[in-house]
Amino acid sequence: MKKLRIGIIGCGAIGSRIAIECSDRLSGIFDLAGLCDVDDDKIAALNVSLKKKARALRLDELIKEVDIVVEASSAMASADILERCIKNNRDCLIMSVGGLLGNESLLSDAEAAGVKVYIPSGAVCGIDALKGASVGKVESVTLTTRKPPRGLEGAPYLVRNNIDLKLINSETTLFEGSAEEAIRGFPANVNVSAVLSLAGIGAKNTRVRIVTSPAYTKNVHEVEIVGDSGRITTKTENIPSKDNPKTSALAICSAIATLEGIARSVRIGT
Ligand SMILES: NC(=O)c1ccc[n+]([C@@H]2O[C@H](COP(=O)([O-])OP(=O)(O)OC[C@H]3O[C@@H](n4cnc5c(N)ncnc54)[C@H](O)[C@@H]3O)[C@@H](O)[C@H]2O)c1
Known part of the structure; x- marks a missing residue:
């Protein structure tokens, strides 16, 4: 070969x-x-x-x-x-x-x-199912990403909104919006929202929620897809890479x- x-x-x-x-x-x-x-x-x-x-x-x-x-x-x-x-x-x-x-x-x-x-x-599972569902009609795709504060450090959205991750001491929703806005605010943290957008209904229509807590140890992505083939939910609990905590193994x-x-x-x- x-x-x-x-x-x-x-x-x-x-x-x-x-x-x-x-x-x-x-x-x-x-x-x-x-x-x-x-x-x-x-x-x-x-x-x-x-x-x-x-x-x-x-x-x-x-x-x-x-x-x-x-x-x-x-x-x-x-x-x-x-x-x-x-x-x-x-x-x-x-x-x-x-x-x-x-x-x-x-x-x-x-x-x-x-x-x-x-x-x-x-770092996300369910892309295969989303592609299959997209052959029919997909009504919504929603991603909820949970990352420890160190997996979100330096994100432009946090800097712009003066959010100090060190002051967060309980589970907190940092962002809710479209994948288009999520990628602008968190370009190194939610690539999965871009993958979901391209495989499904686009960056304007894919919804993203980003949640953090000092108690989190994993990068967790939950996806809900609703369409005429049914409701699909997936959850991926990722171990962060030891070389870059923003990236999942x-x-x-x-x-x-x-x-x-x-x-x-x-x-x-x-
Ligand atoms: N698709 C996914 O699911 C997914 C998951 C995790 C990370 N990522 C993305 O993959 C990329 C790499 O992730 P990583 O964890 O290896 O990041 P990293 O920060 O560990 O490494 C990035 C490397 O790229 C180099 N670099 C930056 N800009 C460059 C340029 N213009 N030309 C050449 N080199 C350049 C840096 O010096 C660094 O060595 C990032 O953009 C990250 O957001 C995607």
């Missing part, structure tokens, strides 16, 4: 784990052809953990050198990265899904260009499973 050349943009919690898997357990199906990060130290630190060192490449160099680009950087960068992938006819897996909201036309541009865009289900595993699905001919549940 020909190995897929993979390039990773963003060497944080998600990118690092994917790189480590590609250079070890998945080295039979992937060739880790390059790493890119705005912070050179992140690439150097990651290379220390890799069985086979990967080259540090600039963004455009990396896109040209690989078969598939993995974006694991930031919502500020993901639309630009996808646009460059489309121009260079490279398939792309996007983790910073929030950055695609408002840029949905890129997905049709990719389709027209024959570029495959992969969006893993990430399952989101990292979901990206790796998606990549394995791309490389292998047998795919289960996709």
